[in-house]
Amino acid sequence: MVNAILDPTGGPARVRDDVVLATPRARLRGATIGLLENTKHNASLFLDELGKLLVERHGAKGVLARTKLAFAAPVPEELLEELAGSCQAVITGVGDCGSCSGSAVADGVAFERRGIPAAVICTDAFLVTADAMAALKGATGYRYAVTAHPVAVLTPDEVRKRAEQVLPEVVALLTGGAASEGDGR
Amino acid sequence: MTLDPDVAQEAIEYCYDQGWSDGLPLVPASRPLVDAFLAQTTRKPEEVIGHHQQVDRDVTVELAAINAAMAGCRPDYFPVVLAAWEALMHDRAGGSGAGWQSTSGPAPLIVVNGPIRIRLGFNSTGGVFGPGFRPNATVARAIGLIVRNAYGIRPHVLEQTTQGLPGRFSICFGENEEESPWPPVSVEAGLDPQTDAVSATLLRTCEFVDNRHTQDPEQILWDLADTISRTGSLIFRGTGAGVVFGPEHANLLAGAGYSRADVQAWLVEHCGRTRADLHRAGKDGVGENNVRYADPEADPDDVTFEKILSEPAHVPVIVAGSRNAAMSMVVRVFGLWSGHAVAVESTASASE
Numbered sequence: 172m173v174n175a176i177l178d179p180t181g182g183p184a185r186v187r188d189d190v191v192l193a194t195p196r197a198r199l200r201g202a203t204i205g206l207l208e209n210t211k212h213n214a215s216l217f218l219d220e221l222g223k224l225l226v227e228r229h230g231a232k233g234v235l236a237r238t239k240l241a242f243a244a245p246v247p248e249e250l251l252e253e254l255a256g257s258c259q260a261v262i263t264g265v266g267d268c269g270s271c272s273g274s275a276v277a278d279g280v281a282f283e284r285r286g287i288p289a290a291v292i293c294t295d296a297f298l299v300t301a302d303a304m305a306a307l308k309g310a311t312g313y314r315y316a317v318t319a320h321p322v323a324v325l326t327p328d329e330v331r332k333r334a335e336q337v338l339p340e341v342v343a344l345l346t347g348g349a350a351s352e353g354d355g356r
Numbered sequence: 357m358t359l360d361p362d363v364a365q366e367a368i369e370y371c372y373d374q375g376w377s378d379g380l381p382l383v384p385a386s387r388p389l390v391d392a393f394l395a396q397t398t399r400k401p402e403e404v405i406g407h408h409q410q411v412d413r414d415v416t417v418e419l420a421a422i423n424a425a426m427a428g429c430r431p432d433y434f435p436v437v438l439a440a441w442e443a444l445m446h447d448r449a450g451g452s453g454a455g456w457q458s459t460s461g462p463a464p465l466i467v468v469n470g471p472i473r474i475r476l477g478f479n480s481t482g483g484v485f486g487p488g489f490r491p492n493a494t495v496a497r498a499i500g501l502i503v504r505n506a507y508g509i510r511p512h513v514l515e516q517t518t519q520g521l522p523g524r525f526s527i528c529f530g531e532n533e534e535e536s537p538w539p540p541v542s543v544e545a546g547l548d549p550q551t552d553a554v555s556a557t558l559l560r561t562c563e564f565v566d567n568r569h570t571q572d573p574e575q576i577l578w579d580l581a582d583t584i585s586r587t588g589s590l591i592f593r594g595t596g597a598g599v600v601f602g603p604e605h606a607n608l609l610a611g612a613g614y615s616r617a618d619v620q621a622w623l624v625e626h627c628g629r630t631r632a633d634l635h636r637a638g639k640d641g642v643g644e645n646n647v648r649y650a651d652p653e654a655d656p657d658d659v660t661f662e663k664i665l666s667e668p669a670h671v672p673v674i675v676a677g678s679r680n681a682a683m684s685m686v687v688r689v690f691g692l693w694s695g696h697a698v699a700v701e702s703t704a705s706a707s708e
Contacts, residue, residue: 174386176367179376179422179505185412210645243454244409269516270457274410300457303513307411323647 187309191280196347197260197288200230205258205287207250207278209242212323213330214265217292220334221262221341229342239278243270246278255285260345264292266315267322272297273304276315280308290344292337296320316340375510376426378500378525385425392431393421396703397438405438406445408453408507411514415441415506420498423505427498432703433476433491436554437498439700440466440528443556444499446698449691455558456509461517462558462690464499466528467674469542470552472700473530480530482678484600485523485562485685492528500525521561529676535603536675537610544616545697552700557672558690560589567605568682573612576605576682577622583686584627585664587637592646595664596689597627598672603679620668627665631658669695 204225206218215238222234235257239246246263254261261282266272272293279291293301295317305313316337325333342348367384371377383389394401399417406415417438424437444464449455455462468478479489487493509515533540533549542553567579584597599619601609609619631654634640640658641651665671672693677683 174388176370177385177387177390177422178374179385179419179426179501180508181414181416181419181506184508212643212645212647212649215645241452241454243452243457269459270410270454272516273457273514277410297516299512300514300516304410 184307186307189284189309191283191310191313193283193286193288197345199225199260199342199346202231202259203257204231204234205254205261206234206236207239207246207254207261207263208236209239209264209266209271209275211242211265211267211271213325214267214322216327216330217265217322217334218262220331221292221338224334224338225342228338242268243274245274246281251281251285255282255287258287261287261289262292262341263289265318265322266291266293266297266301267320269297269300273300276301276304276313277308279315280305280310280313283310288345288347290341291315292318292341294318294320294322314344316344371426376501376505378497378504382426382501383428385422389425389431390418390421393425393429393434394418396431396434397701399438399701405441406502406506408456408509410453411507411509413507415502419506420502423501424494424498427501428490428494429498430476430490433495435701435703436468436472436476436491436495436552439552439554439698440464440495440499440556441502443554443696443698444558446694446696447557447691448694449558450556453507455690456503456507457515458690459516459518460560460690461515461520461524462560463521463524463527464496465557465559465687466496466499467541467555467676468528468530468553469533469540469547469555469697470700471550472552473533478528478530480532480676481535482680484529484532484676485527487526493526496526496528521559523562527559527562531674532603532676535607535679537607538616538673538675541672541674541695542697545695547697547699552702553697554700555695555697557693560688560690562600562688563686564683565686566681566683571608573609573614576608577619577626580684580686581623581626584623585629587629587634587639589688590634590637590639590648590664592648593642593664594666596670596692597665598674598687598689598693599623600672600674600676600685600687602677602682602684603675604682605684606675607679608682616673617668619673620671623671624663624665624668628661628663631660631662632656634662
């Protein structure tokens with residue numbers, strides 16, 4: 172009798188197949204926007220700036236800014252609950268490293284499943300890992316906002332410009348609307 | 357018995373086709389072979405010994421055994437693989453799993469202490485960072501295969517190493533206890549000298565310091581400090597680094613009265629750069645997140661000295677290699693050297 176060759180992987184990943192995207196999408200006017208930055212250099216400024224633009228141009232009421240200290244790990248349950256409990260939309264990022272890119276996407280998916288529309292910011296050097304993580308989380312094809320790599324090296328003014336550039340995409344992701352239109356206008 | 361190379365080759369190609377290989381041929385793992393591994397431990401095959409939170413995958417004793425077999429380990433190496441894995445799970449960057457995906461592509465450093473080095477034939481003398489010894493090569497490789505296969509973290513996908521370093525998943529050696537002037541690393545960690553043990557952490561790289569023409573211990577230390585203090589390795593306010601001493605340097609230092617703790621304390625005190633040096637390299641600013649950046653407001657002539665090593669206990673001082681030349685290896689720690697040692701389960705207890 173011939174012995175079988177054993178599989179060293181433990182089998183395929185456990186993938187959830189429930190609905191991913193939160194519905195309805197967010198109405199930005201009057202909304203509180205959760206900002207979940209991951210400690211990566213310039214991430215906090217990038218998200219703060221997006222929050223500011225959403226308040227100024229799209230009528231959001233304000234922001235709730237939080238930091239995820241372990242950038243490679245899933246968003247802690249308390250933090251997820253806090254943001255989901257107080258915010259109508261969440262922005263996570265910036266995914267610009269090997270583990271935090273996938274992690275930012277995973278957090279976005281977690282918020283979506285909790286019923287909160289999310290916009291994940293990732294740099295274009297990590298699209299493969301971001302997409303792979305989305306698939307692992309049962310969210311193949313999950314859309315996120317992409318900004319050019321690198322972000323960490325930018326000056327504060329350059330970060331603000333980047334935030335401005337990615338704003339239409341963030342609005343579209345959160346509202347489910349066209350990228351060029353402001354919410355509630 | 358006639359061995360059939362064509363059948364062996366087919367099995368090897370099958371493993372490649374499944375995407376299980378790190379690039380080199382694998383030993384196809386059969387049930388009887390893996391059972392021989394499992395017989396070396398009292399731990400149950402289904403016991404979970406690692407969980408990666410973000411990819412939501414487990415490492416079980418069984419999966420570790422399959423991967424160790426595929427790496428080319430002998431069954432009696434398996435308790436060392438388990439101890440090495442456990443030591444890495446205690447490591448800050450290895451335990452969180454972040455290190456396996458990092459752009460830094462850090463390499464496990466696996467140090468074996470105790471009589472098991474001799475019994476299994478771990479190299480602890482000439483060429484410890486090089487090839488040529490089955491236990492050294494395959495125990496380290498087993499860790500890499502576990503990460504690749506059980507966690508599913510593969511290059512270019514969930515693993516995003518920028519350049520990596522030579523030696524990832526191949527750095528494993530015995531401490532040269534016989535020629536070290538200091539107690540074994542495992543004994544410093546509180547274990548008995550007769551207890552087999554493994555210590556481990558993740559490394560960014562290794563850099564040699566060759567200094568064979570002085571008898572002055574401080575000159576040796578300054579030479580090491582220069583390599584440790586290079587600005588290129590600094591990302592955060594501080595950094596992690598230590599030394600795998602060749603026996604000649606270690607004995608020269610010990611002969612001059614330096615204990616391991618003295619060496620650690622000396623390095624913490626003397627490794628660092630002036631703010632002017634850091635300014636020149638664009639690393640004089642330190643942000644709230646502890647990350648260094650170019651501070652345009654800083655004084656370019658500030659000669660204030662900034663130390664870069666945190667505390668002596670986090671500076672690995674290990675002795676390995678041959679006593680045939682006075683060189684040592686600076687090892688650059690990716691996360692934090694804990695100094696923790698994990699006892700290797702004795703095979704006697706497994707067969708009871």
